[in-house]
Amino acid sequence: xxxxxxxxxxxxxxxxxxxxxxxxxxxxxxxxxxxxxxxxxxxxxxxxxxxxxxxxxxxxxxxxxxxxxxxxxxxxxxxxxxxxxxxxxxxxxxxxxxxxxxxxxxxxxxxxxxxxxxxxxxxxxxxxxxxxxxxxxxxxxxxxxxxxxxxxxxxxxxxxxxxxxxxxxxxxxxxxxxxxxxxxxxxxxxxxxxxxxxxxxxxxxxxxxxxxxxxxxxxxxxxxxxxxxxxxxxxxxxxxxxxxxxxxxxxx
Amino acid sequence: xxxxxxxxxxxxxxxxxxxxxxxxxxxxxxxxxxxxxxxxxxxxxxxxxxxxxxxxxxxxxxxxxxxxxxxxxxxxxxxxxxxxxxxxxxx
Numbered sequence: 001x002x003x004x005x006x007x008x009x010x011x012x013x014x015x016x017x018x019x020x021x022x023x024x025x026x027x028x029x030x031x032x033x034x035x036x037x038x039x040x041x042x043x044x045x046x047x048x049x050x051x052x053x054x055x056x057x058x059x060x061x062x063x064x065x066x067x068x069x070x071x072x073x074x075x076x077x078x079x080x081x082x083x084x085x086x087x088x089x090x091x092x093x094x095x096x097x098x099x100x101x102x103x104x105x106x107x108x109x110x111x112x113x114x115x116x117x118x119x120x121x122x123x124x125x126x127x128x129x130x131x132x133x134x135x136x137x138x139x140x141x142x143x144x145x146x147x148x149x150x151x152x153x154x155x156x157x158x159x160x161x162x163x164x165x166x167x168x169x170x171x172x173x174x175x176x177x178x179x180x181x182x183x184x185x186x187x188x189x190x191x192x193x194x195x196x197x198x199x200x201x202x203x204x205x206x207x208x209x210x211x212x213x214x215x216x217x218x219x220x221x222x223x224x225x226x227x228x229x230x231x232x233x234x235x236x237x238x239x240x241x242x243x244x245x246x247x248x249x250x251x252x
Numbered sequence: 253x254x255x256x257x258x259x260x261x262x263x264x265x266x267x268x269x270x271x272x273x274x275x276x277x278x279x280x281x282x283x284x285x286x287x288x289x290x291x292x293x294x295x296x297x298x299x300x301x302x303x304x305x306x307x308x309x310x311x312x313x314x315x316x317x318x319x320x321x322x323x324x325x326x327x328x329x330x331x332x333x334x335x336x337x338x339x340x341x342x343x
Contacts, residue, residue, distance in 0.1 A: 050343040138343035163261045163340030184339045185319075186308035191262075193342040200343065228260065228337060233270060237335075239312060242320050 028218035046136030053204030081197030140187030147180035165231035181249035260337035266294035
């Protein structure tokens with residue numbers, strides 16, 4: 001795992017043992033698993049529709065450090081899905097609004113904010129020192145950059161995207177699975193997309209499930225597979241995905 | 253030949269159906285898309301650039317991406333399971 005400078009290992013406290021008791025009962029979890037989460041640094045790109053459930057569930061699960069990144073301010077039209085932001089936050093910087101709620105949801109964890117655009121000049125530094133990147137972005141160009149950063153730092157990248165009553169999910173492990181660019185070599189056109197809040201709710205919680213599994217090494221993550229969630233007909237389709245031997249990002 | 257095609261996201265919106273049946277002249281993925289666009293003209297701007305299928309269009313032939321097979325010239329036959337889906341970017 002990538003480390004930013006010297007990282008002191010944090011031990012579980014009595015508070016932690018009580019707070020996280022019910023999840024430590026899960027097979028393969030235990031105190032050791034909880035301690036891993038406490039010592040894991042997560043980079044979450046986007047504090048919007050996906051970012052809201054992702055960050056909420058990462059926070060309550062007790063991940064020790066969350067870095068939250070977003071360039072936008074809260075718009076009234078965000079509130080049908082971006083549950084970290086409330087009416088009083090319209091016009092506020094999203095990372096500030098998110099930070100305020102997350103520190104109240106779990107005051108014991110560390111949260112770092114980045115307000116600005118993730119671009120090709122800053123993406124590697126921003127994500128350096130994290131153990132995993134969660135994709136809660138709303139556009140392909142930034143996803144391609146995050147994918148490159150995950151490959152560079154050799155850390156897992158949990159992708160999700162949503163549209164209307166649908167969603168997509170896959171887990172990328174650099175060196176082992178196809179990368180984001182292998183799976184989606186071409187971006188769709190930009191659009192104002194229709195979306196129901198429950199869709200990022202589903203996909204975001206699936207991303208957190210994947211993050212927990214990958215960090216703890218339990219279960220079987222959705223690697224080499226792409227989930228197509230069809231909420232309109234309540235169908236979960238799985239598609240096998242393969243490395244592209246000519247992939248410009250990972251080289252296959 | 254007649255083929256059933258499953259559609260997702262804005263492809264589904266444009267055709268107003270989850271699954272459509274098209275009469276395909278020819279036997280490639282390109283021919284399937286031509287037939288689709290003929291029957292559902294609203295799909296044309298989403299799927300075609302002139303006569304070429306837009307590169308972002310994902311085609312699944314019997315559950316596997318044609319990108320790993322023969323691309324848009326992959327052969328199709330009666331009874332094949334075809335699905336078309338766009339990448340979606342929402343977050």
